[in-house]
Amino acid sequence: MPAVLTVDPRSGVPIYLQIIEQIKRSVALGVLAPGEQLPTVKQLAVDLTVNPNTVARAYRELERDEVIETAPGRGSFVRGNGSVEVSRAAASDVAAESLLQAVREAKSIGLTAAQIRALFEAALARWFPEER
């Protein structure tokens, strides 16, 4: 697997969640393709210098979410069916949560809905200039 993962163990976000989120993001973006092999739990744990049980927990949850599958003796792979859709949905959830936080923050400092909408329009205009 390419070096797509960087975890920040000092962050308040649990390491296994960081691993899950980044693998899903990589699958959503096609950096990890369906059928591609993931490093073993041990390899990833040593590479990231994090606890192997933490990596194993991330892999278990990714299997449960049908993003990866593990063949005994062969290793873990990005699933062929549905993994991209699941990962895109997860990445979209992460984006939605960021927007929610941003609106909450804007509201908590006293901005009105109209003011927040104007800020949002300005942000859209910056990232989608062609749609102006």
Added chain:
Amino acid sequence: MSISIDHLTKRFGKFTAVDDVSIEIPTGSVFGLLGPNGAGKTSTFKCMLGLAAPTSGTVRFDGKSLQPQTFEHLACVPERSALYEWMTAAEHLEMQKRAFKRYNEKRADELMQLFSLDPRKRVRAMSKGMRTALSVVLAFAIEPQTMVLDEPTSGLDPVNQRSVLKLIIDASAQGTTIVLSSHQIGQVERAADHIAVLKGGRIALAGAVDDLKAESKIVEAIFESDTAALNGLSSDARITRVEKTGRILRLTVSAGSDQLAGQLTSMGAQSVRIVDLNLEDIFLNAVDGGQTADIVEQV
């Protein structure tokens, strides 16, 4: 090997170093034992290794109390170097080879090179870091099933500290059970899956690192005027600390941050935010806090 510490108490005269500590460590787990100096970590380790007799309680390995054959699979890096000043590194390795059937000579050579240790050097002439590195080499060269590592990176430079962490992680991935203590909480945060925080010989906090991080938060609320009455907040078991500074109310919580944030909003807070805590924050909070929430009023 799994390790069960059950109601362990160790007294030295009138002083209680370890006070009714119970810890379960499953096989292959890396367990971080944290605590300020004098919290009872080293005494706990001594009881585990048979270097001190518990006043009461038991330590079991795979369900059995410490037996001579347990030592064949048990390695430790003690807090204070247990090396012989007048002996060379090579002589220490030779002793380890004679004492342990599991001693792996090739592995020992690799480890000596990893830490750039000179086998001909006498311990007397070694720096603090070199002594720690040699203790680490001796421990890992016997490829043990269980390790007790008390400050295994003290005196080491950042490169060698990272090497020790990688050795711990690699051993853990192969099923070795490791108990680790370090004042460098960032290392424990990487290497450990579970931790306990000792304070005054007792467990102040214990759990899976990821669960503790997921649940421990600061909920910070800003009120329109002076903070609302703290009705009931200080008796909520999930709140470990309450800080009040004029219009700002800051709650340190061990669980239920979303619900408490909602509660503060309904109490009329103008702004509420939830802040993540890392292991160092969680540790300091556990060491600082009491049994019930402290209300700290600041001017």
